[in-house]
Amino acid sequence: MLSPIEKTLFAIVAVVSLYLASVTFRRMIRIIERGQGRLSWDRPAGRLMTGIKAVVSQNNMIRNRPFVSLAHTAIAWGFILYVAVNLIDVLEGMVPGFVLPGENAAGRIYRLLVDLMTAAVLAGMVVLLIRRFIVKSRTLDVAPQVKLHPGAVDGIKRDSLIVGFFILGHVGFRLLGASFDIAIHGPDPWQPVAALAAGLWADLGPSFQTAGLHASWWIAVGLVLAFLPWFPYSKHAHLFMGPFNLMTSPDRNSPGAMDALDLEDETIEQFGAGRITDLNRTHITDAFACIMCNRCQDACPAYATGKELSPAALEVNKRYYLRDHMKTLATGGVDEEPLLTYAMSESALWACTTCGACTEACPVGNEPMFDILSMRQNQVLMESAFPNELKGAFTGIERNGNPWQMATDRMEWTETLDFKVPTVAENPDYDVLLWVGCAGAFDPGARDTARAIATVMHRSGIDFAVLGNDESCTGDLARRAGNEYLFSMAAEGNIETLNAAGADRKRIVTGCPHCLHTLKNEYGALGGRYEVMHHTQLIADLRIDGRIAVNGEEGTRATYHDPCYLGRHGGEYEAPREALAAAGPNLVEMARSRNRSFCCGAGGAQVWKEEEEGREAVSDNRFREARETGADTLAVGCPFCARMMNDANKRAGEPMRVRDIAEIVAESMQE
Numbered sequence: 001m002l003s004p005i006e007k008t009l010f011a012i013v014a015v016v017s018l019y020l021a022s023v024t025f026r027r028m029i030r031i032i033e034r035g036q037g038r039l040s041w042d043r044p045a046g047r048l049m050t051g052i053k054a055v056v057s058q059n060n061m062i063r064n065r066p067f068v069s070l071a072h073t074a075i076a077w078g079f080i081l082y083v084a085v086n087l088i089d090v091l092e093g094m095v096p097g098f099v100l101p102g103e104n105a106a107g108r109i110y111r112l113l114v115d116l117m118t119a120a121v122l123a124g125m126v127v128l129l130i131r132r133f134i135v136k137s138r139t140l141d142v143a144p145q146v147k148l149h150p151g152a153v154d155g156i157k158r159d160s161l162i163v164g165f166f167i168l169g170h171v172g173f174r175l176l177g178a179s180f181d182i183a184i185h186g187p188d189p190w191q192p193v194a195a196l197a198a199g200l201w202a203d204l205g206p207s208f209q210t211a212g213l214h215a216s217w218w219i220a221v222g223l224v225l226a227f228l229p230w231f232p233y234s235k236h237a238h239l240f241m242g243p244f245n246l247m248t249s250p251d252r253n254s255p256g257a258m259d260a261l262d263l264e265d266e267t268i269e270q271f272g273a274g275r276i277t278d279l280n281r282t283h284i285t286d287a288f289a290c291i292m293c294n295r296c297q298d299a300c301p302a303y304a305t306g307k308e309l310s311p312a313a314l315e316v317n318k319r320y321y322l323r324d325h326m327k328t329l330a331t332g333g334v335d336e337e338p339l340l341t342y343a344m345s346e347s348a349l350w351a352c353t354t355c356g357a358c359t360e361a362c363p364v365g366n367e368p369m370f371d372i373l374s375m376r377q378n379q380v381l382m383e384s385a386f387p388n389e390l391k392g393a394f395t396g397i398e399r400n401g402n403p404w405q406m407a408t409d410r411m412e413w414t415e416t417l418d419f420k421v422p423t424v425a426e427n428p429d430y431d432v433l434l435w436v437g438c439a440g441a442f443d444p445g446a447r448d449t450a451r452a453i454a455t456v457m458h459r460s461g462i463d464f465a466v467l468g469n470d471e472s473c474t475g476d477l478a479r480r481a482g483n484e485y486l487f488s489m490a491a492e493g494n495i496e497t498l499n500a501a502g503a504d505r506k507r508i509v510t511g512c513p514h515c516l517h518t519l520k521n522e523y524g525a526l527g528g529r530y531e532v533m534h535h536t537q538l539i540a541d542l543r544i545d546g547r548i549a550v551n552g553e554e555g556t557r558a559t560y561h562d563p564c565y566l567g568r569h570g571g572e573y574e575a576p577r578e579a580l581a582a583a584g585p586n587l588v589e590m591a592r593s594r595n596r597s598f599c600c601g602a603g604g605a606q607v608w609k610e611e612e613e614g615r616e617a618v619s620d621n622r623f624r625e626a627r628e629t630g631a632d633t634l635a636v637g638c639p640f641c642a643r644m645m646n647d648a649n650k651r652a653g654e655p656m657r658v659r660d661i662a663e664i665v666a667e668s669m670q671e
């Protein structure tokens, strides 16, 4: 029990500490409010549950790096428990006679839980400190070619050290306090860990034990008061901002679905993000939520192949910029610094394949990919500064409706088929619209896939049609490259064509996951709502319905490369595997598959430009992994993956066959 002077001192320090912490938190909120759009807070109960579930289950952490995450989980659970423990300890110190819970079953369970969790937190913290400062895990480093705030390397270490000592000190002294209490009041089987420590002071006399209990209380609680003002200023703000970010993140049709820009609104002067305040509020929140754990960096294909891009460094740089300019930005000061001077280099900006691996990996719901896309919009729409090679693709979409700049017939690919592929004009009552895509229409390799899909549909008796020369590029590459203007032009044209063809009342099937994503997940915001499926989903359905019978070559081994826009962005992992397995080959999985699949390097308009300088091509990295499985066939489900993997195969001396699943199925179909 504290003396009256101690109580007054405690109250003053607590008020000052809470006030200082609240100043920084208020500044953070004001900075977030300077961002664009709104944080999502519809369905508050559901969103609250999302945050609670994430904190309690720690599932987002554990799914990557399970061992380290267990240590983190112990600390996170301890943190939740210690909010209550500290409150009870303070009340016991301040309120005469306050004991909660008392000497009953609840009290025993409480003491046991706190005792065991205390030990778990201490062990977890020691593991994390050893990992960072003794083992020096390389996953915590950022490669030298990546732009990183000069204070970040030491700053992150310093933050970790401070928080490490705070937790060891706070929880350790709480444990010592409990051990002094046992030494004074006698053994307590419900606090086995504290009882062990109590043996140390058993013979030291009541006055020492009481002084020890008193000092431990002050040090344990005092550390909280001392730490509080620094807490929101450091990366450990993620304890609150992480769940807040998860709770307020936007609902997207798919993890990769971009929001439409209102290009018609003449009052808008800025398109995309040139400065940090041009980012959406949710993406400013990302910086405060970031744990600086580098999970996103581990998953990033651009980083893995030595490019200047690290999604983690992007978030760290944003956070340090906000920290350096917190007062100015919070009080409405001008945000002068362009993002590209501190957040990332231009080379990093254009190295992103928009694969979505960073978003998938992040335990606090950060979306570095969307920052990159917003910055690209600024570069294209405001600065007219983008890789020169993209000009050709943009011009092609604008003038010819395809990035290849081909002015030829979009039906040429059908000429070698032994059946006729009808256009919508020839077969207006079709059941399924086959969206061929520009690759299917013009790329020689993808034409084989288009023919295979048409063959499967024809032999299965599906009544289908194509748009023929009325089909035009979906605008996916333009959008991912930041050219929202060109995307919206392409999308509006296609929506008009599709609706005129009645596709809004039918099913669309496509062999291109990029077309699928854009048609299904992004056209809706512009008024085009369609039921769209990938050809492997159609094949899997046809098998279930008994409409196709395949009789493949047994004994062959195939590995399947998940396309980012079908897998991570589309959530489809099973149908391609089912379709492939049905066609005969034994499936051998690559180490990085399904939601952890490694990009082929084509997405995000990469296929239309030179790859940024790095250690190796993304496609070579992926192809090596495919080859290591020992499979003879590399099965793909995307014309751009096919192109990248074919090129890598050629560079490696063609040790594998690269085939789309549609081709493998068509070949193995019984007449």
Ligand code: SF4
Residues within 6 Å of the ligand: 296, 299, 300, 301, 302, 303, 309, 310, 311, 351, 352, 353, 354, 355, 356, 357, 358, 359, 368, 369
């Ligand atoms: S989307 Fe993919 S390439 Fe781009 S930053 Fe994220 S992980 Fe890296």
Ligand code: SF4
Residues within 6 Å of the ligand: 289, 290, 291, 292, 293, 294, 295, 296, 297, 311, 312, 315, 361, 362, 363, 364, 365, 366, 368
């Ligand atoms: S963005 Fe997410 S995954 Fe990347 S470092 Fe920050 S918390 Fe970790």
